Amino acid sequence: MPLYLLRISSEQTSFRIPSLLSIAQVFDFPIRFVSSDLFRGVLVVELQREDDVEKILERDILVLSATELFAEGASYDELHTELRNNMALFDPYIHTTFRITMESCNHRIPETRQRETINTFRYTGLQGEVSMKAPQVEFVIVEDYEWEVANTPEARYARDGNFVRVYFGRRIGIGRARSLILSHSVKTRTYYGNTSMDAQMGFLMAGQALPAPGKIMYDPFVGTGSMLYAVAHWGAYVFGSDIDGRQIRGKMKGKNTRPGVYRSAAQYGVEDRFIDCLTYDVTRGPIRRGGWVDAIVTDPPYGVRAGAKRLGRKEGKKPLREDPYLMDDGEYSHQKPDYLPPSRPYELANLTLDLILLARWLLVPKGRLVFFLPTVNEDYDEIDIPIVEGMKELKFGAGSVQDFGKWGRRLITMEKTALDDGLPPTFEDHDELELTKASGKLPGHYGFNKRYAAGFPPRKDGNRSESATPPNTTLEKREEGME
Incomplete structure (x- = not known):
């Protein structure tokens, strides 16, 4: 199969391979990674057709450009010989x-050497006219350098030409999805909140859900809708829910009589793909049938800017009333427009397990669950992700992580392998977390919000054991690579 050279952004390098694999799965084409180092600024891949490259350029937000690879080498002598x-x-x-264009990764090539180098390709025998503005074909030379800080002109000239590898090929196109980072920027969004996901990360998450026209996708912690805009952009129908309807509605004063989520959806031209956004606690939701959602994609609140909540009262407080409360004005409290039901914290470890159980029931076979899990880097272990029978984690290498130093957001992608729906989740407080707390074997994300507020002090619960197996789940080590 032909070889192609992808120029890829140096941002979020751990997300690039899962993104490409997901695009290949959506459009059902094979892709093979030829490069020995998958995290450089250039990536050589093997694809069957140029149409497959066009799909990557249209969809992958990290790909800058694509080139049909003609030749490569560790030096220009090797490159010219192969060519x-x-x-x-x-x-x-x-x-x-x-025209012939010269580019580089991690370096700026002096213009004088660009002209000299381009002239060494005269032997190609090209007889057409050179057109710098609108050529029928563009050839590209790409030099790939190691990352190195060169703050002065002298330092840049000293390293010029000391590339790792050089490539030559025919330009196919520029990454067209890159513009979505600006067009969907939170700064220009009609409605957003303090927990809105940035556009780049939103599209990277959306890609893992395999969105396509006709699919139905759900966000159970929809907030201001960031996940749904990205998923709907690729043609999927979406719906969301949240325990706090104020996040969905925003301010609706004057002419703005529609909820804020729908105003932003209209801004992006995807309002017709929004089935609905509802206010309810996901642990007491109205859904009564499983096996019909193609993907669940969500960024659960974990207590940095907003904490997860569920209906009820905190431990030690009076239980919820069994009957409605009649106000002095003759109205029931829950009928007032500003009514907020009592809520209590939703422990992240409980939420994670509940989310996987919900996906096991609600998804179609081979449907995907995509969510962010905040983890303390020094405490994270693969066994922290509970694997429910009928669900498996899809992971390339060490996984996709947005690293913030002491902690990171780990993108978890899971696939439903079961063919049946199974039982709906009960959303009970899982006793096994208390049992593991007593024995000193807690998931690394347990009590994340408190540890974040305290500056991530060392755990006092001792070393966790891989042999701990909570009831109703099977914890197991996953092999490296894409399952």
Whole structure:
């Protein structure tokens, strides 16, 4: 199969391979990674058709450009030798207008050397006119350098030419999804809140859900809707829920009589793909049937800017009333427009297990659950992710992590392997967390919000054991690589 060179952003490098694999799965084409180092600024891949490359350019938010690879080498001598042995590659372009562009990763090439280097390709025999503005074909030279700080002109000139590898090929196109970072920027969004996901990360998450026209996707912690805008952009129908309807509605004064989530959806041209956004506690939701949602994609609140809540009262307080409360004005309290029901914290470890159990019931076979899990880097262990029978984690290498130093947000992607719906989750407080607390074997994300507020002090619960197996779940080590 033909080889192609992808120029990839150096941002979020741990997300790049899962993103490409997900695009290949959505459009059902094979992809093979040829590069030995998958985290450089250039990535060589093997694909069957150029149409597959176009799909990557259209969908992958990290891909800057794509080039059909003609030759490569550790030096220009190697590059020219390989290119001279494949001169037939130029036959379709002998008489077309063209230009040759020179690029580099982690370095700026002086213009004088660019001209000198381009002139060494005269042997290609191209007879068409050079067109710098609108060529029929563009050839590209790419030099790949190691990352190195070079703050002065002298330092840049000293390292010029000391590249790791050099590539030559025909440009196919520029990454068209990159513009979504600006067009969906939170700064220009009609409605957003302090927990809104930034556009780049939202689209990276959405890609893992495999969105496509006709699919139905759900966010049980919808907030201001960031996940749904990205998923709907790729054609999926979406709906969301949240225990706090104020996040969905925003301010609706004057002419703004629609909830804020819908105003932003209209801004992005996807309002017709929003089935609904509802206010309810996901642990007491109205859904009565499983096995019909294609993906659940969500960023659960974990207590940094907002904590997860569920209906009820905190431990030690009076239980919820069994009958409605009649106010002095003759109205029941829950009928007032500003009514907020009593709520209590929703422990992140409980929420994580409940979310996986919900996905096991609600998803179609091979449906995906995609969510962020905040983890303290020094405490995280793979066994922290509970694997429910019928669900498996999909992970490439060490996984996709947005690292903030002492902690990081780990993107968890799981697939429903079961063919049946199973039983709906009961959303009970899981006793096993108290049992593991007593024995000193807690998940690394247990009590994350408190540890964050305290500056991540060392755990006092001792070393956790991989042999701890909570009831109703199976904890197991996953092998590295994509399952």
